[in-house]
Amino acid sequence: MKIIELHESVTASNDRDADEIRKKMKEQGVLLINLMSSPGSGKTVLLSATIQALKDKYKIGVMEADIESDVDARHIEALGAESIQVHTDGMCHMDAGMTEEALHNMKEKNDLIFLENVGNLICPAEFDTGAGKNVMILSVPEGDDKPLKYPLMFQKSDVLIISKIDTMTYFDFNLERCQKYARELNPDIAIFPLSAKTEEGMAEWTDWLESTLKEWRK
């Protein structure tokens, strides 16, 4: 398993770089998904369940971005997906240049590549990574008011996954209210409430991934 030390892109033209990555990935028929959330919302657990569900049909790669450690990448690698660890040199987000450097280190011909962005609801929303789709996770224990506090993340995401719904009875989380807040910020956002633990709602999410990949390759 590779560990790559990244530093912030010097280029000011992040958006242009991101568009180039997106164009190239589309030509290659590879769908890059930028996965964003707070620390501990269940990105890695969701990725594991997603890989388990789809690995017989698609080749899946994962780029784990963290400030430090390689615990997630080791876990993903054990599932049989290509996995690289990206260290961001203290940076609170990935940008297009960093994503491109990470992509260069992926050796397999993957159908789907997940970029597990740094755990943070703020900074990653500000930088286009060149991903085909942006997916955010909000976990039930975090609370249904988060769209009010971190609006940009909800505005920039194509998909909102509401994770850990098996803990809904334990926390005071109003699913309807959360969806309403999210859709006020972003009327087009697709919302998938799910539990990677009980598998409730997982099929809707993996169906979305399959149909989006198909659309991406048209």
Next chain:
Amino acid sequence: MKIIELHESVTASNDRDADEIRKKMKEQGVLLINLMSSPGSGKTVLLSATIQALKDKYKIGVMEADIESDVDARHIEALGAESIQVHTDGMCHMDAGMTEEALHNMKEKNDLIFLENVGNLICPAEFDTGAGKNVMILSVPEGDDKPLKYPLMFQKSDVLIISKIDTMTYFDFNLERCQKYARELNPDIAIFPLSAKTEEGMAEWTDWLESTLKEWRK
């Protein structure tokens, strides 16, 4: 209730500004606590329980820093504590200049002032706000591996509160392992596992606040 729109300090001398704030607060006998955590780890719930426990003995003020919204400040104000809302203009952290501007807007003669920093485990750790003590919260649903991923926050904090321990049976969280990781990064860190909901562990935390304030005023 006041809402203040803040912009990043232009001064490069954040550390010097922070030291000045600390010195001035010490002369006034006011203890400023910088409270940091991920989104949704329970900062506001902990603050509410803390205010309830101490408000008959001390005057407590709260500065709520958020990118947007004023839901937390309204909640705190309803408890009878002085509360101001600070908007960070999209910034992912508070710095010393922003803290000073916020302090100028506090009108009461408080004993304790809490700065509820922006929900983020990364950026707030990089900026000294001038607080007398730095306190971080890690909630049980976030997972016991967070010290490995966000080491700077654990290194910069005087206190680690492990919150929502009433959900421990629901999540795979090893308290001993988490404490071990945290102490490897910061041997002096005080650790308080607690639940603001059941009040388990709350007395240890409020005792620490009381003795620290006493020490601060010596």
